[in-house]
Amino acid sequence: MRLDRDTLIRIAGDITERDLGDEIIVIKNSGSEFHTFRDTALDIWKKAHEGLSAGELLAFVMKEYSVAEDQAWQDLVAFLHDLDDKKLIRD
Amino acid sequence: MYGGGRKEGEAVYCYHLQIGSAVCGIRVKSSRLFTWCEDYFMAPSVPAAPDMLIDLRLARYSSVGMVPDSFFQSKELSGRTFRMKGGLIQGRLHSRTHGGAMRVSLKVHPVMIETDVSRVFEQCLYQAYFSILGQKGAYAPLIHSSGVIKDGKGYLFLGPSEAGKSTVAALSSAYQVINDEITIADISGRLPMLVSTLFNGLFRAKHPGSAPLAGIFVLHKSSRDRMELLSGSSAVRPVADQIIPPLGLDAQMTAHTYFSQLDIAAALQERVPVYKLEFTKSVQFWHTISRGIL
Numbered sequence: 001m002r003l004d005r006d007t008l009i010r011i012a013g014d015i016t017e018r019d020l021g022d023e024i025i026v027i028k029n030s031g032s033e034f035h036t037f038r039d040t041a042l043d044i045w046k047k048a049h050e051g052l053s054a055g056e057l058l059a060f061v062m063k064e065y066s067v068a069e070d071q072a073w074q075d076l077v078a079f080l081h082d083l084d085d086k087k088l089i090r091d
Numbered sequence: 092m093y094g095g096g097r098k099e100g101e102a103v104y105c106y107h108l109q110i111g112s113a114v115c116g117i118r119v120k121s122s123r124l125f126t127w128c129e130d131y132f133m134a135p136s137v138p139a140a141p142d143m144l145i146d147l148r149l150a151r152y153s154s155v156g157m158v159p160d161s162f163f164q165s166k167e168l169s170g171r172t173f174r175m176k177g178g179l180i181q182g183r184l185h186s187r188t189h190g191g192a193m194r195v196s197l198k199v200h201p202v203m204i205e206t207d208v209s210r211v212f213e214q215c216l217y218q219a220y221f222s223i224l225g226q227k228g229a230y231a232p233l234i235h236s237s238g239v240i241k242d243g244k245g246y247l248f249l250g251p252s253e254a255g256k257s258t259v260a261a262l263s264s265a266y267q268v269i270n271d272e273i274t275i276a277d278i279s280g281r282l283p284m285l286v287s288t289l290f291n292g293l294f295r296a297k298h299p300g301s302a303p304l305a306g307i308f309v310l311h312k313s314s315r316d317r318m319e320l321l322s323g324s325s326a327v328r329p330v331a332d333q334i335i336p337p338l339g340l341d342a343q344m345t346a347h348t349y350f351s352q353l354d355i356a357a358a359l360q361e362r363v364p365v366y367k368l369e370f371t372k373s374v375q376f377w378h379t380i381s382r383g384i385l
Binding site: 020021022023025028029031032033036038 | 322346353
């Protein structure tokens with residue numbers, strides 16, 4: 001996935017998830033593994049459901065966690081690439 | 092036919108196994124197998140009419156592979172015909188009922204009955220139970236747990252293998268230990284109930300019964316006795332992990348099966364407090380529970 005701040009992040013269509021409050025569990029409908037998100041990952045995952053761009057997600061992270069832009073972007077890109085590797089998002 | 096017990100004239104014997112609100116009638120053509128059922132489950136056949144009739148027969152095979160840990164994951168399905176782990180257990184869930192009871196034909200390798208791996212065979216009966224529940228629509232999961240009734244209240248202890256379920260049972264002999272392996276948390280009625288099963292763990296002196304479920308305890312062996320109320324995923328996940336996959340004989344395990352377990356665990360947690368219980372190998376943990384729940 002090519003990622004820049006204009007890239008629209010969309011949750012993959014073939015997943016199922018359960019919200020346990022402080023944790024979300026996600027599986028690919030075609031797969032056998034499940035993935036769990038807590039803390040920052042949980043917040044970003046929930047926010048990503050709004051169909052935002054990477055730049056808008058970056059603004060969310062900077063505001064919520066008072067993180068410098070460079071650091072926040074670096075962390076966000078790593079997380080989004082991870083989601084992409086697991087085919088949990090599509091651009 | 093449905094009274095259960097020995098039927099010498101017909102040379103058919105039917106052992107009625109009570110599993111919560113369900114009754115499985117295990118029909119065999121050998122008195123030895125009937126006696127095996129009585130001895131294995133340490134209980135006589137119950138007089139209730141069965142919800143399912145399982146025609147069980149032993150089949151000889153030239154060779155046997157490894158006995159699997161789980162018959163849930165090794166099951167192959169073709170319509171209503173199932174085959175578990177290369178044919179150690181083969182069967183068919185018939186579409187036609189018999190006198191109102193579901194019917195299953197089951198061919199089992201003797202290794203599943205005659206050796207120490209009989210507990211793995213029980214997983215086939217778990218699936219029979221869920222096939223019956225699917226028909227009745229009940230909401231009474233089987234949970235890998237120890238169950239104890241004390242002062243009219245039910246206490247359910249769970250955790251992964253070696254967490255201490257059997258230790259808890261052994262330390263609770265002053266009370267009514269209903270099982271140290273598989274119990275039922277029945278949330279289909281007004282009051283959540285802890286219900287015994289006849290499935291086998293290490294603790295053989297079990298005393299069947301049921302009681303309103305006062306609490307679920309996630310076991311952690313420790314050097315101190317302490318309990319803490321859990322919430323959110325800390326409560327739901329460990330319970331879900333110990334819920335037996337709610338799959339009938341004609342259902343296949345998928346990744347989504349775990350979500351069924353999570354949903355059941357979440358429903359349980361809404362109605363019954365879930366605690367983390369750190370405990371030493373002493374009866375002191377009962378004092379901790381008494382203090383913590385009051």
